Structure formats: structure tokens, C-alpha cells
Amino acid sequence: MPDEVNVIEPKTDEITLKGSLSGSFEQIQARLSPLQLFTTDITPDGLTVLRVESRDIQKRPFLFIIITLGRDKASIRYTIGLDSSPKMRRLYVLKTLLSVLSLVTDLYHVDDTEIFQHLDSSIDEVLGSVSQSYSTLFNNYDSLFNEFRELKRRNIELASSNKNLTVQASQLSDENQELKTRLKSLETYSDEALMVMIEDWIESHDNTIDVNGFANNYKIVPTRVEEMLNKMVSLNYIELKG
Secondary structure: OOOOOOOOOOOEEEEEEEEOOOOOOHHHHHHOOOOOOOEEEOOEEEHHHEEEEEEEEOEEEEEEEEEEOOOOOEEEEEOOOOOHHHHHHHHHHHHHHHHOOOOOOEEEEEOOOOOOOOOHHHHHHHHHOOOHHHHHHHHHHHHHHHHOOOOOOHHHHOOOOOOOOHHHHHHHOOOOOHHHHHHHHHOOOHHHHHHHHHHHHHHOOOOOOOOOHHHHHHHOOHHHHHHHHHHHHOOOEEEEOO
């Protein structure tokens, strides 16, 4: 009998920074509300900015980032995919935080020293943990590291000028998408390739899938297969029965 697909709970982590509110939460919400990537809400703790990246079979948020801007601190709570690198995920979360803060520098400010220390530490961890083959690839894209340095410089400049914030935020989003695409190419199978493999398996096995059998056949971690099944269901590529 095929194995049942169980609900997978992602790992979570959190970052906390000193913050200061120079405007109002209503002003910040009005500034961020037009962005379709985020959902905002004013709570007793401050302003909450939510980005849901994917959902599970029950349509509950699976991969998400929650940024809470309080009067004296900012916190970022986020989930980590089971087949993702915690170090790389943390770096992506920090980049998302900077994208948000770049739009409200005249209304909200976090401690520069703390955010720079988090960035430096995350970049060092990522560069220090890659294998030799990964290092070769990263050397070919050395400009990525320079882009993060440029991002720090821009953050300082934005503290004294609020011009062109929307344009700069769009540029950061494009850089982030490029980084995700480059890193995804390092995996054995891309998400798209794995979904095609799963669909072929289901078609050739009477519309069922044995997760462990599929994983063993293609030398893939079963948890990644389960996570991909969640994604395919959420995208309406397949439907669970029974």
C-alpha cells in the first residue's frame, strides 16, 4: 500500500533588533499596503508585516516571514524548509527585512550596528560552509558579495534621503530572485524537474505514490518528496484522495 502523506511542520527561527519609531504605525502601513507581496496589520505589539511564500495541503502557511515593528524593537520570525539551508534562509530573511526597511527609513529605524553584524555573520557562515565545488561556482559569481556590500551602503544613504525608495526596492527584489535562481540550480533536481518526475511516477503507478519507494529510486530525501507533494497539491497539480 502507498504511504500516506503526513503534514510536515517546518523549523522556525527568530531575529530581534533594536528599533525606533519616528512616524506612526498607520503611516508605515499606508506605505507598505500597496505591495502585493506583504500583508500588514496593526496589533498591540506594533505593526506586523507578513509574507507567505507557500502553503501546505490544508492551505496553512508553510514557508513564511513575519516582521513585527515595535516601538523599541523589531523582530523577524520565519520558517525554514526541511530541504533548505538554515544559513541561506537566514540571509534571505535579512535581505527581505532590508527591502521593507528601505521603504520606511523616514518612519522607522533599526540599529545599524546590529543589522550590519547580522549581515556580516550570515554572509561569512554561507561562504564558510560551501564545499569546494560550490566555492568554485561562488567565485564565478563574486559580484554577489559585492552586491551585498552595496546593499549596506545604500541602507546608510537611505537614512538621509527618501528619494527613489520604490525603485530601489524593486531592484532588491530582482536581485533576490536572481540569487534564488542561482542557488536553486545547485540542487540535484530542480522543483520543476522533481514535479515532472512525481507526475510520471503517479501516472505509471495507478495514480498512487509510495513516498519511500520513489525517494529510494531517485536517491532523494523522503521529506523533500513530501514537501514537493504539498506544493503540487497547493498548486492544484495533483489532488489527494481517500
